Amino acid sequence: MADYGGGNYMDNIVFELKDVYFSYLGKFPALCGLDIKINRGQKISIIGANGSGKSTFLQMLDGLIFADKGSVSFYGQQLNEKKFNDCKFSQDFRSKVGFIFQNSDVQLFCPTVKEDIVFGPLQLGVEKDQIKKRLEKLCAALKIEELLERPVYQLSIGEKRKVAIASTLIIDPQILILDEPTAGLDPLTTRNIVDLLIEENNAGKTIITATHDLHIVDEVSDIVYVFGQQRSVVKSGTAADILNDLALLQENNxxxxxxxxxxxxxxxxxxxxxxxxxxxxx
Amino acid sequence: MRSNNFVERSIAGMLFFLKDTIFSEECALRKGFLQSLDPRVKIASFFLFILQALLSGSIRPLLFLYAFSLCLVLISRINLGLFLRRTWIFIPLFSLFIALPAVFGPGEALFSWHILGIGFVATRQGLGAAAIFVARVITCVSFVVLLSLTTKHFELLKVLRIFKIPQIFITILGMCYRYIYLFIGIIQNAYLAIKSRIGVGVKYRQGQDIVGWHIVSLWERSVGLNEEVYKAMLSRGYQGEPVVWNDFKTRGRDYFWLTTVVAIIWII
Structure with a gap:
């Protein structure tokens, strides 16, 4: 962590968004005036109806898209395209921030499960012995040893989600960003994923989750941000504060x-x- | 109705063929002899067999190589009927029509007949040349089909690296292979969705419109997917030149096989 930020205060703030605006093609607003701070080791949830800007927000945190107006900083350093042209910064950022996409078919683009899982660490220059060790550990934890040699298109939705999670966790990122991690999954797989997130958070990782599934919010959140149809934060607070505010939840679908x-x-x-x-x- | 059924059957047939031939990999997953070899060694040895078949001027070595390929089929636990169907289907297409005129070439006459007043004379030399040509084609096709049946497609792609093909092309081919399956599913579901809403009684002009919209929609999905996949690659550290995991292992049996192949080619 020493390579980012100046003092302890900055070291503790992972992401800071100040008055952030973003629109698609310059005419379809997706985020309007976001002000959010995310501290190291926190569990953050973003909840909101479809089209409220959750996925856009997460992609912005992962440095995949950049703000039209306002600033997004990572350990005090502003994120922009120019910054990511610096290979050293880009590699360092990617090894610290892991993103699990909503659609696993997007995230799993290699012909086999094994190639998909090891893709990240290989690009980031992790030693092969280290990758092998992480792969074995992850496969045992997620119970996906049997899937390694299989093509991705032969997997079920739940298996794809587990492989997508493995493909990000193998990078061993400090910050884990998840877009609808439990959407469309059966209750047991959902439970396994929630347990895994709690475990990762206990190990010191920052967890940022966008979800519709209010059942998991209490367990995966220290702070919940509610995104409204105006594509900005309507309210933030503890899970209990938010989940007990039925009027707010109703108003935001x-x-x-x-x-x-x-x-x-x-x-x-x-x-x-x-x-x-x-x-x-x- | 007939034309609609024809379209439906064609789409279903094409998709089934793609899934069956490209994606099943059932034979490649069996525990047979060829499946156990290092794909690099297998490709090198099959290349030598095909080269030998191309250079052979007489029928005996070709028949020996063909018989040998059938033995490999058996010890690799591949259904002989399936293999023969897959290989002989190419013969009328690629060799019979080409070889047929050679039968009537100059040489010692064997038999003759007349059709519409035109005389045809089949010669011994002509038949010999046609037989060598057909044997050469069937032998080469057999080794190619055997290779594709006993090797996983992603392994075939990875082996392309030994031919010094840039990794970026191989990665793109691999991704095409991965996503064609996804799009096959989308086409099938879209066709069912259209059928469930409008039935099968579609007029010719309306049918053309539907197919046109479908092509556009598929194109848009493909472009959208392309952007998302690129983001997913960036997110995991991709910087323009993919690094891949090469875990091929050459073992004792691979060296033994390669030595055997060289010896066979030397002898014949």
């Missing part, structure tokens, strides 16, 4: 009210968006 059958009777109350789980069965 994160809960909905409808009748359904429960314990043999039909009744009406707010529901979480994901998977029709019930948040408030009184």
């Amino acid at each position: 994160l809960v909905h009210i409808h009748s359904h059958r429960h314990k043999g009777r039909v009744h009406i109350h707010p529901h979480l968006h994901s998977g029709h789980y019930v948040d408030d069965h009184q």
Whole structure:
């Protein structure tokens, strides 16, 4: 960490966004006036309806797109295209920040699982012995040893997600950014991923997660940011603060009210968006 | 209705053929003799066999090589019927039509017949030349099909490196191979979605429009995917020249096989 920032204060702030604006093709606004600070070792969640700018925000943190206006800094250094043209900085940044894409088919572009997992560390110049050790450890932890020689297109969605996570974790990044890590997964795989994130956070990693799945928010967040339809932060706070604010969640399409059958009777109350789980069965 | 069924059958047939021939890799995953060899050694040895077949001027070495390829089929646990179908399908296409005129070349007449007043005379030398040509083609095709059946496609791509092909091209080929499967799925689902909404009674003009929209939509998806995949590569440290994992291992059996191949070629 010593190569970034000046004093202890700067060392502790991983990302700092000041009044950030971004639009696609210069006419479709995606982020409008974001001010966010993310400290080292924190668990951050970004929640919001579709089109609220969550994925854009994460891509900006990973240095894949850059702000039209305002600044994004990483350990005190402003992120821009010019900065990433410096190979040394780029390599250092990529080995510290790992990004797991929402669509695993995008992230897994090699012919086999093994080649996909080792792609990152190979580009970053990690020694082959070290890569082998990390690969063995990760495969055992995620139970994907059997998949290594298989082509990616033969995997199920859950297996693809695990491989995508492995392909990022093998870089051993200090900061892990996840875009909808549990979308479309069965409950057991979701649980495994949440456990893994908690474990990584306990090991000192900063975890930044964008999700619709309010069931995992409490466990993967110290601070929750709610993105609204105006593509900016509507409210931030602890998971408890946010999840108990039903008016806020309703206003931002994160809960909905409808009748359904429960314990043999039909009744009406707010529901979480994901998977029709019930948040408030009184 | 007939034309719609024809289109449906053609699309389904093409997609099935692609999945079956390119993506199944069922034979390559079996534990047979050729599957156990280092792909680099296998390709080098098959190259020598094909070169020998091309340079052979008589039928005997060609028949020996063909018989040898059939033995390799058996010890590599490949269904002989499947192999013969895959190889002989090429013969009418690539050699029979070319070899046929040679049968009537100059030489000692064997038999003759007349069609529409035109006389045809098959000669011993002509038949011999045609037989050598067909034997040469079937032998070469057999080794190529055997190689593709017993080697995983991504390994074939990796071996291209020994021919000094730049890694970037090999990576792009690998990605094409990876994403064609994804797009096959998209085409199949899109076709089913169209069918579920409009049925099969589509007029010719409307059908053309639908296919046109579908091509545009597929193109847009492909461009979008291209951008996203590039971001995913950047995110994991890609800087313009991909570094790849080369874990090929040459063992004792590979050296033994290579020595055997050289000895066979020397003898015949």
